[in-house]
Amino acid sequence: NAGVMQNPRHLVRRRGQEARLRCSPMKGHSHVYWYRQLPEEGLKFMVYLQKENIIDESGMPKERFSAEFPKEGPSILRIQQVVRGDSAAYFCASSPRVRQTSYEQYFGPGTRLTVT
Amino acid sequence: ELKVEQNPLFLSMQEGKNYTIYCNYSTTSDRLYWYRQDPGKSLESLFVLLSNGAVKQEGRLMASLDTKARLSTLHITAAVHDLSATYFCAVATNFGNEKLTFGTGTRLTIIP
Numbered sequence: 001n002a003g004v005m006q007n008p009r010h011l012v013r014r015r016g017q018e019a020r021l022r023c024s025p026m027k028g029h030s031h032v033y034w035y036r037q038l039p040e041e042g043l044k045f046m047v048y049l050q051k052e053n054i055i056d057e058s059g060m061p062k063e064r065f066s067a068e069f070p071k072e073g074p075s076i077l078r079i080q081q082v083v084r085g086d087s088a089a090y091f092c093a094s095s096p097r098v099r100q101t102s103y104e105q106y107f108g109p110g111t112r113l114t115v116t
Numbered sequence: 117e118l119k120v121e122q123n124p125l126f127l128s129m130q131e132g133k134n135y136t137i138y139c140n141y142s143t144t145s146d147r148l149y150w151y152r153q154d155p156g157k158s159l160e161s162l163f164v165l166l167s168n169g170a171v172k173q174e175g176r177l178m179a180s181l182d183t184k185a186r187l188s189t190l191h192i193t194a195a196v197h198d199l200s201a202t203y204f205c206a207v208a209t210n211f212g213n214e215k216l217t218f219g220t221g222t223r224l225t226i227i228p
Contacts, residue, residue, distance in 0.1 A: 031214070033214070033215060033216070035216075035218075041220070041221075042204055042218040042219060042220050042221050043159075043204070043206075043216070043218045044218070045215045045216060045217065048213060048214075048215050055213060056213055056215060059215075091158060091159070095214060104149060104161055104164045105149075105214065105216065106161070107151075107158045107159040107161075108158060109157075109158045110158050
């Protein structure tokens with residue numbers, strides 16, 4: 001069973017370009033979370049998605065950032081008109097269907113975005 | 117707003133010594149996680165603590181949870197160089213939404 005997959009692993013964009021980050025959850029997992037880690041800091045929650053639904057986007061910046069998790073295909077985090085402050089590692093995590101007890105999240109290898 | 121604080125932020129210790137990392141959080145929760153992160157790498161799950169008084173051990177690491185005190189500890193016994201990494205605790209508070217709030221991290225360096 002393959003783990004959480006993210007691509008690309010490294011992405012370089014110039015200011016003003018768009019960045020698209022992809023996340024394929026583990027097989028059987030229908031919940032995806034995106035987190036951002038700035039250099040020398042902890043991870044910060046961005047958005048929580050289930051298939052075709054955004055459940056919680058309270059951590060997403062109001063502008064330029066969007067996320068989706070379509071019925072088919074990977075989850076995508078899209079950053080429009082990138083700025084230097086967007087340079088960070090972006091991790092996605094997946095978990096199986098939530099029942100009464102919690103399920104831990106399994107993290108992907110991350111995408112390291114550098115804005116020049 | 118949930119706040120999660122870890123201390124110390126930096127820890128340098130000699131091989132063979134024992135030490136404890138503390139994780140305090142501000143809101144009621146009974147689900148706490150510990151992760152390890154090596155430089156430039158992703159997060160590796162260490163422990164999942166789901167109830168008050170939970171204690172789990174793996175090798176030289178032992179984690180515990182006191183939900184009444186809103187405190188978790190990660191205890192390192194007889195440290196070895198391989199344990200050098202950054203350790204994060206993370207808290208989830210809402211069933212149905214498992215988003216995690218992470219602590220600031222503790223950067224642990226084990227000196228031979």
